Amino acid sequence: MTQTPHRQTGRMTAILGVATVAATAAVISFSHVQALARTAGEPELTAWLLPLSIDGAIAAAAAVVLADSKAGRRTTLLTWLMLALGLAASLAANIASAQPTWTARAVAAWPPIALALGIEVLASMSRRSGPVAPARPETATSEQTEPSQASSLASSRSVSTPTSPPAPLPASGPSTTTPVGPARPATSEQLHLVDKPAPVKPSRPATERTEDDHAIEVIRSLDQAAGGQASRRTIQDELGCGASRATRLATLARTDARSGQTGQRSA
Numbered sequence: 001m002t003q004t005p006h007r008q009t010g011r012m013t014a015i016l017g018v019a020t021v022a023a024t025a026a027v028i029s030f031s032h033v034q035a036l037a038r039t040a041g042e043p044e045l046t047a048w049l050l051p052l053s054i055d056g057a058i059a060a061a062a063a064v065v066l067a068d069s070k071a072g073r074r075t076t077l078l079t080w081l082m083l084a085l086g087l088a089a090s091l092a093a094n095i096a097s098a099q100p101t102w103t104a105r106a107v108a109a110w111p112p113i114a115l116a117l118g119i120e121v122l123a124s125m126s127r128r129s130g131p132v133a134p135a136r137p138e139t140a141t142s143e144q145t146e147p148s149q150a151s152s153l154a155s156s157r158s159v160s161t162p163t164s165p166p167a168p169l170p171a172s173g174p175s176t177t178t179p180v181g182p183a184r185p186a187t188s189e190q191l192h193l194v195d196k197p198a199p200v201k202p203s204r205p206a207t208e209r210t211e212d213d214h215a216i217e218v219i220r221s222l223d224q225a226a227g228g229q230a231s232r233r234t235i236q237d238e239l240g241c242g243a244s245r246a247t248r249l250a251t252l253a254r255t256d257a258r259s260g261q262t263g264q265r266s267a
Helices: 005-039 044-071 077-097 102-128 137-160 188-195 206-226 232-239 243-266
Strands: none
Touching: 005 044, 005 077, 005 102, 044 077, 044 102, 077 102, 206 232, 206 243, 232 243
C-alpha cells in the first residue's frame, strides 16, 4: 500500500511529537524517581539505576507494542503489563515528588499520561497502515486453471469427435471350404515313424551279390553233406576266403534257410 506524501508527512510529525513527549517524560521521570530514591535513603547508585529501570521498561514495552501493531499481531498480556507498571511507577514518582497541591500534582502527572497516549496514537497509526494483505489464492488459482481447462476441453473435443468407420470388405462368393474337424493327436507309433525312419540297407554291387549267393549255396550244400552245420574251417577251405567272410556268409545262409523253412511250415 503506497502512502501519499501528505500521509507520510503526518506520520513523521506524529512520530516526532511522540518522541518529544517520551524524551520529556523520561527526563522528568528520571529526576523525580532519583530524588524520591534519595529521600527514601537509597544509596547513590540505586538512585541512578532505579529511574533507568523504569524508563527502560517503558521503552521496551512501547517498542513491542508498536512492532505488533505494524505487523498486525496481538500484543501479549505480559507486554501490556510491563508498559502499565512502568507508566504507573513513573506517574507515582512524579506525583510523590510534586508539591502537595492539586496544580503541582497535575503538572507532575502529565508527562507519563502524555507518553501513554502517544504510544497508543502510534500503535493505531501502525495498525491502519499495516502490510497489504496478499491476494486471495482463488485469483491466482483461477488464472492458472484457465489454460488447463482450455486444454482439457480441447482434448475432450478431440476424443469425442467420431471417427470414420472402416471401409467394409468386399463381399466374396459362397465359401466352398469343407469344415475340417479337430485334428487327432499323433500316436507314439506315428511319431516314432516320423522321427526315426526305417534304415535303408545299402545295396551291394551285382558282382558281390552273385559271389555271395554262390557262396551261400555252397555253404548250404556243405551243411547238408555234414548233416548239420559245417565248420568254419571247412567253409574257408571250400570258398578260399578269410574267417570273417566265412562267418558272415554262413550266418546269411543259415538265416535264409531258417526263414525259408518257417515259411514252408506256415504255408
